[in-house]
Amino acid sequence: MANLTVTIGNESFDNPIWVASGTFGYGTEAPELVDVNQLGAIVTKSITRQPREGNPPPRIVESPSGMINSIGLANIGVEKYIKELLPIYEGLSTKIIMNIAGIDIQEYVEIMEMVESVSSVIAGYEINISCPNVKKGGMEFGVDCEMTAKLTEKLRGITERLIIMKLSPNVSDIVSIGLSAEKAGADAVSAINTVVGMSINAKTEMSDIYTTYGGLSGPAIKPIGLAAVHKLYKKLGIPIIGIGGIVTGEDAAEYMLAGATAVQVGTANFRHPGITENIIDSLNTLLNDSNRSFSSELIGKVRTHS
Amino acid sequence: MANLTVTIGNESFDNPIWVASGTFGYGTEAPELVDVNQLGAIVTKSITRQPREGNPPPRIVESPSGMINSIGLANIGVEKYIKELLPIYEGLSTKIIMNIAGIDIQEYVEIMEMVESVSSVIAGYEINISCPNVKKGGMEFGVDCEMTAKLTEKLRGITERLIIMKLSPNVSDIVSIGLSAEKAGADAVSAINTVVGMSINAKTEMSDIYTTYGGLSGPAIKPIGLAAVHKLYKKLGIPIIGIGGIVTGEDAAEYMLAGATAVQVGTANFRHPGITENIIDSLNTLLNDSNRSFSSELIGKVRTHS
Amino acid sequence: MIIERARINSNRQLAHQIWEMQFEAPQIATAYKGSGQFINILARDDWNHPLRRPMSIASAEGGCVSIIYKLFGGMTKVLSKKISGETVELLGPLGNTFSNWNNGSYPILIGGGVGLAPMLNLKQACEHNKIDHTIIIGARSGNEHFIDHDPTKNIYLTTDDGSIGEKGTVMGPLEGLIKENTNAVLYACGPEPMLKAVKEFAMKNNMNAQLSVESYMGCGIGLCQGCVIQRKNSEIQSHSYHEKYSLVCMDGPVYQATEVDFG
Amino acid sequence: MIIERARINSNRQLAHQIWEMQFEAPQIATAYKGSGQFINILARDDWNHPLRRPMSIASAEGGCVSIIYKLFGGMTKVLSKKISGETVELLGPLGNTFSNWNNGSYPILIGGGVGLAPMLNLKQACEHNKIDHTIIIGARSGNEHFIDHDPTKNIYLTTDDGSIGEKGTVMGPLEGLIKENTNAVLYACGPEPMLKAVKEFAMKNNMNAQLSVESYMGCGIGLCQGCVIQRKNSEIQSHSYHEKYSLVCMDGPVYQATEVDFG
Ligand SMILES: Cc1cc2nc3c(=O)[nH]c(=O)nc-3n(C[C@H](O)[C@H](O)[C@H](O)COP(=O)(O)OP(=O)(O)OC[C@H]3O[C@@H](n4cnc5c(N)ncnc54)[C@H](O)[C@@H]3O)c2cc1C
Ligand SMILES: Cc1cc2nc3c(=O)[nH]c(=O)nc-3n(C[C@H](O)[C@H](O)[C@H](O)COP(=O)(O)OP(=O)(O)OC[C@H]3O[C@@H](n4cnc5c(N)ncnc54)[C@H](O)[C@@H]3O)c2cc1C
Numbered sequence A, B: 001m002a003n004l005t006v007t008i009g010n011e012s013f014d015n016p017i018w019v020a021s022g023t024f025g026y027g028t029e030a031p032e033l034v035d036v037n038q039l040g041a042i043v044t045k046s047i048t049r050q051p052r053e054g055n056p057p058p059r060i061v062e063s064p065s066g067m068i069n070s071i072g073l074a075n076i077g078v079e080k081y082i083k084e085l086l087p088i089y090e091g092l093s094t095k096i097i098m099n100i101a102g103i104d105i106q107e108y109v110e111i112m113e114m115v116e117s118v119s120s121v122i123a124g125y126e127i128n129i130s131c132p133n134v135k136k137g138g139m140e141f142g143v144d145c146e147m148t149a150k151l152t153e154k155l156r157g158i159t160e161r162l163i164i165m166k167l168s169p170n171v172s173d174i175v176s177i178g179l180s181a182e183k184a185g186a187d188a189v190s191a192i193n194t195v196v197g198m199s200i201n202a203k204t205e206m207s208d209i210y211t212t213y214g215g216l217s218g219p220a221i222k223p224i225g226l227a228a229v230h231k232l233y234k235k236l237g238i239p240i241i242g243i244g245g246i247v248t249g250e251d252a253a254e255y256m257l258a259g260a261t262a263v264q265v266g267t268a269n270f271r272h273p274g275i276t277e278n279i280i281d282s283l284n285t286l287l288n289d290s291n292r293s294f295s296s297e298l299i300g301k302v303r304t305h306s
Numbered sequence C, D: 001m002i003i004e005r006a007r008i009n010s011n012r013q014l015a016h017q018i019w020e021m022q023f024e025a026p027q028i029a030t031a032y033k034g035s036g037q038f039i040n041i042l043a044r045d046d047w048n049h050p051l052r053r054p055m056s057i058a059s060a061e062g063g064c065v066s067i068i069y070k071l072f073g074g075m076t077k078v079l080s081k082k083i084s085g086e087t088v089e090l091l092g093p094l095g096n097t098f099s100n101w102n103n104g105s106y107p108i109l110i111g112g113g114v115g116l117a118p119m120l121n122l123k124q125a126c127e128h129n130k131i132d133h134t135i136i137i138g139a140r141s142g143n144e145h146f147i148d149h150d151p152t153k154n155i156y157l158t159t160d161d162g163s164i165g166e167k168g169t170v171m172g173p174l175e176g177l178i179k180e181n182t183n184a185v186l187y188a189c190g191p192e193p194m195l196k197a198v199k200e201f202a203m204k205n206n207m208n209a210q211l212s213v214e215s216y217m218g219c220g221i222g223l224c225q226g227c228v229i230q231r232k233n234s235e236i237q238s239h240s241y242h243e244k245y246s247l248v249c250m251d252g253p254v255y256q257a258t259e260v261d262f263g
């Protein structure tokens, strides 16, 4: 068995296989189907200041090797998160990363201050600056270097815990956004969030998603995620967490080879809630086959031709 | 049989099903397998000022429901194009759109001037400002509104034939690029070119593409293309030509519903060189089933929920 | 909630584009709670279609589970090509059940299209519990029916084209039936227009009705928040933290007609 | 260049991970020009794997075409699950052929791994034309061989582990053979390291060698420009307009050893 331990900032994780925000609920939904304590970390669903009902249906649709979603950040709000979920997380041995979404900087700050004001075991925050679903809930931060920097800086002032800025692929230059986050004090960046997409039913001539546009995820976007991670790795000094279309241990290894310190599994959980355990196993096998003792040896080791 | 005629600028096309640049050679490669005179138009492979060898292999690799390529604009150069291909095109009844790529504005101008200086039947030009493969051959124009506008304007001064600016999906805001092209005099825009992607072999730990990054195409990117076309349609006044992952008549109809006046079929040609004929047939059937007499009735008719 | 790789015992066509598949799935059969519940099926190993497909449980007994499915698109076509001996991965049993059909009222079961799967199941339960009931099954045409029209046995078929049973929708027989059965309660599953009509009928006649609704599901187990329907009133149920929306996979698929907002 | 939906006549395992499939493909069989040509196979209807897969033609006679394939990944696995009576779509025959094996020289055929498919084909042609020849087939281990080691019949097998035939690579028997046959010409198909070794050997010994090379193919018919290999010298052939690169699908897969630049 290889050593799968990963370190980001001053937190260490048992393994680099995490579950992605919005694809595993609050981590408490499927106890019969997956032992969450096996996971490197759970990134919980984006939490906003107020509870949100989310978008009207239809919210999801399949696409070739992928799916499109427009959930609209349906969530219980930070108050309920603090009251009901943080105590549950005390009982888990896996690390919890809380994903936060806000309409403006003030909202992010407020949410984080509320969580920081109570005692809890959470390891850190992932900051959703890239959710393409909600008009004012993401996009704006994620495409702009300055706003990303300002937000990161503000949040850095509030917490000593991990801050992971989650980057959007829907930009001309993801690296410059990543660099802004790094300079402003982020401990890591994660990439990628979903890619803007649309689906139409040719028979009914209707859009398949209520909000017309949604976020594309799943194996279809793996090449896009890999390119983003590799580009970020070449320029950033902080760890990168790879996301997008991971469904096998090989996929996870590819992301690590591209430069990811850890990865998050999203859409695949919908099909196999326990898939992360298989991914951990097969990553282990893969490492053994290549005589590696540490998964961290993979990071950034892809050999390129040019 | 529905009427499939399409008009763009002052050119009319027998039908809206075209083949995409770089995926059908110069239109002369597979005469046994496809009757090119059935096509709405052939968009020929990007032509540069000088012949180009293209990138070293490996140049292509499959991905889930897609493929990644980095051909590097291998082409015979404009002189040979004029000498050897234009005469052949005289003999075809299908329309020819010549795709042009340049390193700088001067190069685009020069290529177009050379073609304009000889008599030929070509219907117009598609301007590749979005090829992500060659460092200086594209990207720069495609992500920048001003450069797009400047290039369009210059070319507009040279030709009365159609100018179709081909947009890149690898930008924060494809609509503003499209608007710049429109204002500067483009007759149409086409969208999308390939999406930047990467592929890694977990076993060999090698990048699968010589240039590390390549362009993702095929069904995987259809949702991305549809979203781009729909967004452009809402803001632009000129026709939009939809591209990305089209493999069936339904796919073509979806693009038209999203706002495309015509579509281009790319990757699908590699698998079935004659697939465009099937797509035309099934588009016809689809129109009959919905009692439509003109394919142009589909344009932009998607019903959205919100 | 169990994931079980299940052997296919049989897979046969019942009517035009309507198939029945039976699996050996002892764990899911045992955990099964009653009519209305569904399974989420994974028919293929590749990721071309990443999501499972929800299908109502048509029967669950003797360690076996069956579904009745209609050829719709990619995955149902794949299902129809499967042969006995092959396996598929099932996740289930999921969702809630029809209720109160065995408390003295007169159940009228209404199934439209493949919505008849849970209705056949509920019919079986009624028979097993010796509860008088009627079933009405609607289809577009006679070739989609695989049960005989037999009002003497309280089985009514309808077709849009009148080719079998009564011409028209399921609402036809219903009118007559509720005059005879004043303590009738409606149980329905089928396409949205049918459910809407049943709902309106129940409201107008001041009756109880339970509807099994469909929605596009990402996971079937509460992870994705994709499967919501709009709720009329806001009795929040255990699994949905929403007021306006309810998760069909956890709080449904069966709802009181009054709860559902068809918009 | 023909697209033909071909019925599978047989599909059987020959050795460890090595299978043979035979199709009824009269048009392609008729158009076939000789050893070295290949077909581009579409094994699945869905678009999860958009591209066809190139496979050398191992035999083409009596309206039938066969291939010998190794289980590699997604599509070859799908192929191995096919049963006779099913159909797949073939595009072919594609590419050029080995040449000059029937002009008085002594052909030594060298196949590594599934690279032996075109070599078996060429062997058959030699036999048919009564041309003396030798074949050397290399594999990692004995379980990948399905032909008997029989130097008396000019059939040499090699294995990396020595479990069958001579231990080592195909280069072992070659050394001895060219001493006996001064007019030998080499024909080789197999993994790149083997082709490289054959090329170097031929150069050193001032011999002719023809190599069938592989490359990742998008289309197989000159549309995508994806399948290039680097060329050593620049005799431009008909289909490639490149000097430095050559389209394997059109100008290959067979090249003079001197032409190929393995980098
Ligand atoms: C609780 C529930 C119970 C159901 N029970 C039955 C049943 O007993 N018999 C039956 O034939 N059908 C049933 N359905 C519908 C069934 O899930 C769809 O017909 C099936 O998913 C179609 O798959 P496909 O790949 O053939 O179609 P596709 O090619 O995917 O066709 C698309 C249509 O199928 C439906 N669909 C596709 N994927 C999903 C998904 N993940 N979740 C929900 N709907 C989807 C959508 O309406 C979509 O427009 C049920 C649905 C739900 C939600
Ligand atoms: C001219 C030519 C002749 C060939 N003849 C044979 C033969 O006779 N028998 C045999 O077993 N194999 C042959 N091959 C190789 C064969 O094409 C691959 O083994 C096959 O494509 C693997 O497909 P897969 O889906 O199982 O593998 P994948 O899961 O796709 O595995 C990936 C590997 O397969 C190869 N591959 C995948 N797709 C392609 C493609 N479109 N074009 C080329 N290579 C690809 C690549 O090396 C890639 O790394 C030949 C290749 C060429 C170019």
Ligand SMILES: Cc1cc2nc3c(=O)[nH]c(=O)nc-3n(C[C@H](O)[C@H](O)[C@H](O)COP(=O)(O)O)c2cc1C
Pocket (backbone or CB within 6 Å): A020, A021, A022, A023, A045, A046, A069, A071, A073, A099, A128, A131, A166, A192, A193, A194, A216, A217, A218, A219, A221, A243, A244, A245, A246, A264, A265, A266, A267, A268, C218, C224, C226
């Ligand atoms: C249904 C769904 C809901 C999601 N919700 C969130 C969310 O609330 N916050 C967030 O940052 N990302 C969200 N994501 C994005 C994922 O965390 C992930 O970045 C993306 O799905 C790509 O990974 P995948 O291809 O493995 O799914 C969501 C994705 C899906 C599919």
Ligand SMILES: Cc1cc2nc3c(=O)[nH]c(=O)nc-3n(C[C@H](O)[C@H](O)[C@H](O)COP(=O)(O)O)c2cc1C
Pocket (backbone or CB within 6 Å): B020, B021, B022, B023, B045, B046, B069, B071, B073, B099, B128, B131, B166, B192, B193, B194, B216, B217, B218, B219, B221, B243, B244, B245, B246, B264, B265, B266, B267, B268, D218, D224, D226
């Ligand atoms: C192998 C290959 C080569 C291409 N070459 C060009 C090119 O030379 N010029 C260009 O503008 N687009 C080129 N493209 C992009 C296509 O024209 C098209 O925009 C893209 O492939 C998306 O469509 P698809 O999903 O139908 O393939 C190329 C695409 C592929 C796959």
Ligand code: FES
Pocket (backbone or CB within 6 Å): C216, C217, C218, C219, C220, C221, C222, C223, C224, C225, C226, C227, C228, C247, C248, C249, C250
């Ligand atoms: S289907 Fe995912 S929450 Fe209901």
Ligand code: FES
Pocket (backbone or CB within 6 Å): D216, D217, D218, D219, D220, D221, D222, D223, D224, D225, D226, D227, D228, D247, D248, D249, D250
């Ligand atoms: S495989 Fe497409 S050009 Fe050779």
